[in-house]
Amino acid sequence: MLSRVEVLNGLKEILISMDPSKESEMDKVSESTRLVEDLGLMSISLLYMVISIEEKFNIELGDVGVNDFITVKDTIDYILKVSK
């Protein structure tokens, strides 16, 4: 069973792989960080993130849409829920 910190770190790795220039900003990313407003993710990058989450954590997110995740917290909660 993954811990919240492990999921957060995995998520940061995904965000860096999507845009390596963001690496220096990852220290500031917390659970309250908003994906669109704070990280500047657009529809395609949200899709990229969701696909990468399934690949990286080897999970099925079910019938979610790319707009179902607003904050990092939402994303971690969902990953932990489906990894149970």
Added chain:
Amino acid sequence: MKFENSRQFFAKYCDPKEFKRIIEKDTVVQMWESCRREFKDLPAIIDNGVTHTYSELDEDISYYRSIYKNAGLVKGARVGVFARNSYDLIKAYLAGVTYGLCVAILPAHLDEKTLFGVSKMFNLRGICYSNEFEEKVAFSKKANPTLKFFKIEDKGTSKVEMATDLTKNDSCVIMFTGGTTGRSKGALLSNGAIMQGTVNGCYGCYNIFNQRYLLILPLSHVFGLVRNLMTALYTGSTLYICRNNKDMFKDIAIFKPTILVLVPAVAEMALNLSRQFNRNMLGEDLKYVICGAAKVAPYLISEYKKLGINLLAGYGLTESANLVSGNPESLKKPDSVGYPYPNQEFQIVDNELWIKGANMMDGYVGLPEENEIAYEDGWFKTGDLVRFDEDGFLYITGRCKEIIVLSSGENVSPAEVEVFFNALPYVQDSQLFEDVDDNGQHFLALEVVPRMSELSKVEAKDKKAFLMEELNKVNESLPPFEKASRIVIRETDFERTPAMKIKRYQKC
């Protein structure tokens, strides 16, 4: 100008036996007559784990026609289809157009009020909708009691034959578009236009019959409807419907498509994911990616070629039943959107492309003032600035309304300048625009989104400084009036339209 030898031009890229089978048709009824006769037991659509053969699809649409007949709808009546991509959507659409109706495929994201507004603007007689949109249609049901409603999941009561008296001039579909002026409207496309677009989609691939396609684009987009669905059916191919875009690579792994129809942003995402997870996310059988609806970077063409996949860029509009030109020489001429497809005439007026042709729409529905702007002497004014090279290949150099007129009187086409910056492998996208400083002085500014996958490979310690140096070198090579006075490397992507085109700044 006319391109008399257009069909012959494309012949050399196609298997000669298959090329003989690419025959122009006047109506969807004519096409479907051939499909159901020639492809009977072949799989047509795979959706939700169920495979439907051409015969089964034919039976289902003949039953569904009874729903339209029982509702008293006659040839030429307009109905909307409001659903996400599914077998049932395709069934309701094909039943409608083969019954002689004009079908408006409505985007699934419409809210209830917009749906009602659209039903009035398009003068719809009925709406076919999916169960999940019951709440969204409730307002229209109440507000417009004369509108008839049908469930796309219904079967129908008995078989009804296809219309026998359709011609190429009869209306076939209404497609949503932002058009050349940015206001949402419906482009009315005849049977002849849809069939020309469908046949045009057959040109450029060596083997085009009996292929495997994945449907990712919405069918409410002309690229999805014409190139992805109609050309697939015309060629006896199989279409696998991807129900959720996040599952597209799982669907690819299962279905192993041979042709994908993608917008460039998704094509690039597929490449990056393949690198990130160190495996081919595109499936081992993929031969062609048909890429359009936004600008295709030459970088993508060469990267796909390294994987043995031909990425073919093209140019089209909703108003032209999608396809105007396609580029089977994308490696030799990566900046071109290709060679014009048959049965079109072109005129270039002040660098703007004007078109007449069998694939062109019959106008915007219910908007005479928009048609007034869109046409001149029967020519459709695309709003795109273009040039043809000596071999007849087309290049998009900008959009009319994007032209920046400098105080010196010189005109700058941003797209024409951006192409030099975009040629750097470290640049994913760029935007040249006019800005104004605190003293009211107008100047040209450039913003760039870096392609981090390439930039991270360079040895320089300060990668941003390296990129800025490269951008400055390009800037220095430009004529003085096209040089940017300020260059910014962005941290995030540009704001984009639903078709993934950059939303252009309007600062001045």
